[in-house]
Amino acid sequence: MASEKIPRISLMDLEMNFLEVEQGLTNQEAMEESNRCLYCYDAPCIKACPTGIDIPTFIKKIASGNLLGSAKTIMSSNPVGASCSRVCPTEELCEGACVLNHSTNPIMIGNLQRYATDWAIQNEQTLFQPGVSNGRTVAVIGGGPAGLSAARELARLGYEVTIFEAADKAGGLNTFGIVSFRLPQKISFWEVEQVKKLNVTIRTNTVVGRDISVDKITEDFDNVILAVGMAHVPNLGVEGEELKGVYDAIEFVKATKSGQLSQDFVGKRVVVIGAGNTAIDGATCSIRLGAENVKILYRRTEEEMTAYDFEYEFAKQDGVEFRWLTAPKRIIGNSLGHVMGIECIKMKLGEAEPDGRRRPVPIEGSEYVIPVDAVVKAIGQTRHKELIEAFGLQHNGGVVTVELGTFRTSNPAIFACGDVVFGKGKGDAMVVTAAQQGKDVAYAIHKQYSPVGVVN
Numbered sequence: 267m268a269s270e271k272i273p274r275i276s277l278m279d280l281e282m283n284f285l286e287v288e289q290g291l292t293n294q295e296a297m298e299e300s301n302r303c304l305y306c307y308d309a310p311c312i313k314a315c316p317t318g319i320d321i322p323t324f325i326k327k328i329a330s331g332n333l334l335g336s337a338k339t340i341m342s343s344n345p346v347g348a349s350c351s352r353v354c355p356t357e358e359l360c361e362g363a364c365v366l367n368h369s370t371n372p373i374m375i376g377n378l379q380r381y382a383t384d385w386a387i388q389n390e391q392t393l394f395q396p397g398v399s400n401g402r403t404v405a406v407i408g409g410g411p412a413g414l415s416a417a418r419e420l421a422r423l424g425y426e427v428t429i430f431e432a433a434d435k436a437g438g439l440n441t442f443g444i445v446s447f448r449l450p451q452k453i454s455f456w457e458v459e460q461v462k463k464l465n466v467t468i469r470t471n472t473v474v475g476r477d478i479s480v481d482k483i484t485e486d487f488d489n490v491i492l493a494v495g496m497a498h499v500p501n502l503g504v505e506g507e508e509l510k511g512v513y514d515a516i517e518f519v520k521a522t523k524s525g526q527l528s529q530d531f532v533g534k535r536v537v538v539i540g541a542g543n544t545a546i547d548g549a550t551c552s553i554r555l556g557a558e559n560v561k562i563l564y565r566r567t568e569e570e571m572t573a574y575d576f577e578y579e580f581a582k583q584d585g586v587e588f589r590w591l592t593a594p595k596r597i598i599g600n601s602l603g604h605v606m607g608i609e610c611i612k613m614k615l616g617e618a619e620p621d622g623r624r625r626p627v628p629i630e631g632s633e634y635v636i637p638v639d640a641v642v643k644a645i646g647q648t649r650h651k652e653l654i655e656a657f658g659l660q661h662n663g664g665v666v667t668v669e670l671g672t673f674r675t676s677n678p679a680i681f682a683c684g685d686v687v688f689g690k691g692k693g694d695a696m697v698v699t700a701a702q703q704g705k706d707v708a709y710a711i712h713k714q715y716s717p718v719g720v721v722n
């Protein structure tokens with residue numbers, strides 16, 4: 267195996283590899299950048315932000331040295347605004363809409379957002395207070411960006427909120443899914459703490475449907491919000507998936523975020539199957555774990571890949587190789603039951619599928635074997651169908667059916683938001699959209715009891 271020639275890399279070195287890559291702005295850079303903003307009337311950057319952050323206002327506050335005010339402006343619109351400053355595809359959102367694209371460079375909105383929220387984190391600021399109790403109770407199932415956002419807004423409106431979270435820590439994919447070198451856990455934890463400080467109870471290590479029944483939840487609370495996201499990576503459906511050395515990309519990244527860095531990848535050849543953001547994260551994690559060669563196999567072409575452009579660039583800079591129009595046919599094991607190769611088949615693109623993308627078709631006789639030591643599966647995520655059905659909710663293949671705008675499900679007391687309502691072919695699943703949907707659900711619940719609703 268390739269690893270025999272490679273010197274061992276210490277765990278400390280591996281830890282260093284997982285430190286945040288992007289450095290924040292210095293004070294001087296932040297001052298200069300904030301002073302470049304034109305504070306546009308009817309600013310297009312605000313409209314391009316799914317959570318509608320008042321971007322010129324938070325930037326102006328940075329320019330005037332009011333960092334607390336700036337962080338409050340950001341976080342009042344986006345309860346996970348610190349994470350979003352690091353993970354949002356800003357070039358497609360706020361920065362893409364900045365008027366300065368027409369003349370010079372857009373304002374570095376993401377970096378300025380990070381500057382203000384980092385200040386609040388470093389200075390241990392508590393930004394919001396709970397509202398006066400209105401005696402109503404809401405259960406939020408899932409403590410990811412959607413659930414936290416809904417909980418935060420409801421708590422500010424005086425609701426007694428309990429979040430039920432399956433994992434040992436809240437934050438969802440911000441805590442366990444998005445790689446540490448782009449989003450360190452401490453950022454997500456600070457956002458969770460901000461929600462807890464509003465008297466929201468977070469019951470971690472509690473899987474709804476196993477540790478507490480669906481009936482108990484619906485009986486005990488006035489309203490329920492389903493914000494469980496998506497589930498694990500589906501099987502490839504090929505021989506050899508049970509072999510040692512075959513990983514689910516989500517679990518794989520989670521292990522690196524939980525401090526379980528293994529030296530097993532040092533000097534190894536890794537193949538990642540899929541070409542979405544999860545695949546890129548699986549590939550860049552493998553590189554940081556010391557893999558000698560990492561290839562992404564995708565059955566379509568570069569054009570159809572779903573990863574964000576910045577993620578793709580990042581992977582290329584890391585030295586990840588891409589094999590387009592290539593699908594796995596069989597994973598080959600050695601006598602010890604460990605992966606030693608993957609048989610692939612070449613593909614061509616056929617007719618368009620309902621989502622508009624052309625169907626990949628295998629080219630018979632084009633099979634070939636790539637010798638590998640590990641296979642990381644990253645072909646999307648399955649759905650929490652069982653739980654959705656236990657609640658008796660209408661769904662389409664595990665995507666909960668909701669009313670436009672209110673996110674009310676087929677059961678009027680139950681709402682759903684975030685990845686659990688994210689349908690295939692509907693753009694990208696993003697943290698910022700999950701956050702906005704969480705807010706929308708909170709306001710829809712409030713409107714049931716207070717017809718005036720929320721005046722923003």
Ligand SMILES: Cc1cc2nc3c(=O)[nH]c(=O)nc-3n(C[C@H](O)[C@H](O)[C@H](O)COP(=O)(O)OP(=O)(O)OC[C@H]3O[C@@H](n4cnc5c(N)ncnc54)[C@H](O)[C@@H]3O)c2cc1C
Pocket residue numbers: 353354355407408409410411412413430431432433436437438439440443444445472473474475493494495496516519543544547650653683684685686695696697698700
């Ligand atoms: C690897 C990866 C990289 C990504 N990178 C980006 C990125 O760079 N930028 C971006 O904007 N988006 C990114 N995304 C997408 C983004 O993370 C999601 O859209 C977002 O986290 C959705 O939020 P959510 O709250 O709906 O779900 P999640 O974040 O998945 O949170 C759901 C929570 O529900 C909990 N839960 C599940 N079942 C139960 C149960 N039965 N009982 C109790 N709790 C339960 C889970 O433990 C979890 O904490 C990425 C996704 C992945 C997988």
Ligand code: SF4
Pocket residue numbers: 302303304305306309310311312321322363364365366373375
């Ligand atoms: S569009 Fe650009 S210049 Fe105008 S307010 Fe927004 S960030 Fe500032």
